[in-house]
Amino acid sequence: MKLFSKLFGKKENKADHPFCSVIVAAAGSSRRMEGQNKLMLPLDGIPVLARTLLALDGSRLIDEIVVAVREEDLLPTGDLCRLYGVTKPVKIVRGGESRLDSVLAAAMECREDAAFLAVHDGARPLADPELIDRVVALAHRTNAAAPAVPVKDTIKVVRDGRVESTPDRALLRAVQTPQVFDAQLLRAALQSAQTLGAEITDDCSAVERLGKEVYLTEGSYENIKITTPEDMLLACELLRRREERP
DSSP states (O other): OOOOOEOOOOOOOOOOSSOEEEEEEEEEOOTTSSSOGGGSETTTTTEEEHHHHHHHHSSOOOOOEEEEEEEGGGGHHHHHHHHHOOSSSSSEEOOOHHOOOHHHHHHHHSSOOSEEEEEEEEEEEEEEEHHHHHHHHHHHHHSSEEEEEEEOOOOOOEETTTEEOOGGGGGGGOOOOEEEHHHHHHHHHHHHHHHHHHHHOOHHHHHTTTOOEEEEEEOOOOOOOOSHHHHHHHHHHHHHHHOOOO
């Protein structure tokens, strides 16, 4: 797979924490966004991807940002970093055919001495730096961590249109990103999943396949993933409410 890389920023890592690179998965096709590239759509005047990058830039425990994008978004993503003043080192790489391919390609482009790798959806622009740091700090202690929120709806397990069971809602959590892992663990998990053609729904799933434990910390109902036009409306409303808070 050919990679395109460009580095923005020259900040040295002098922090008193393990070096953590974050992979931004931003190479999706936006199929449910009525033909528009959701990551470049303005969210209260600022593109979705720019808001995501700025949130990561504000994190105390993130040291490097590696963004996996579609080929046509390589240069526009670099422009966003310059225009909105992202200060952390940023590397932009060409994503793959699947999310797994994109994250693995980006993982191989992270700094070799990174102790931890985080993976964040490019379409989650409302994750605040405090949430990001909370997950990274938990990963420092456990090697695998993610934010999650309790499920609000009753969930049904269905086969051929027939309800098979109703899981106890108290035991269910909706997992979000960023998901943060020991760097060697994540690379091994992604490579294993790719080699075996395993279907994984998130990076925690890849790690769980290896029999490793993943720990959850408190997420936020505001940390939504933008998938449809309705999600854009909700995100705008959430931003408005943030601005009104004292």
